[in-house]
Amino acid sequence: MTDQAEQASAAQQALPEIPGKPTSASRTTLSHIMTHSDTNLLGTVHGGVIMKLVDDAAGAVAGRHSGGPAVTASMDEMAFLEPVRVGDLVHVKAQVNWTGRSSMEVGVRVLAERWNESAPATQVGSAYLVFAAVDADGKPRTVPPVLPETEKDKRRYQEAQIRRTHRLARRRAIMELRERRVAEGYED
DSSP states (O other), X not given: OOHHHHHHHHHHHHSOOOOOEEGGGTOEEEEEEOOGGGBOTTSBBOHHHHHHHHHHHHHHHHHHHHTSOEEEEEEEEEEEOSOOBXXXXXXXXXXXXXXXXXXXXXXXXXXXXXXXXXXXXXXXXXXXXXXXXXXXXXXXXXXXXXXXXXXXXXXXXXXHHHHHHHHHHHHHHHHHHHHHHHHTTOOO
């Protein structure tokens, strides 16, 4: 083992064991009715409005799960499936899918229904966000492990591990490319 690996292993062992939290402990739904002030030039709800609701709901879930402040580290795969219209009641459902030492992946589903109809809500979007738990100084802090409860939760946990692997591989590949370009004399 290298000195760095031994130090990391010792640091991990020195951390107090934090009891896990079930997925349901921090799951939440944020609902909001869309008005004219939320529209874009096409007359539908602006994607940025939906993205803010997604980030708000995911942030609440991350804070609940970690027991304190958490900041958005990244947003992956924001998909808009259907347009949202003025008068739609939007429900943003979020839950922690996976946890690392100080980071959490939060999965978000966006549903919309007409405010004055009894038809069921339809899914209009989805996203995955990564949050980092931070202390008062903005430094990373340890989060409790998430404990998947249902088969869906277990599937989401496994899929989140795959997304994490891809995020890390993408970051490594980009950094290697940048280093290679600098070594070849290109300035970015």
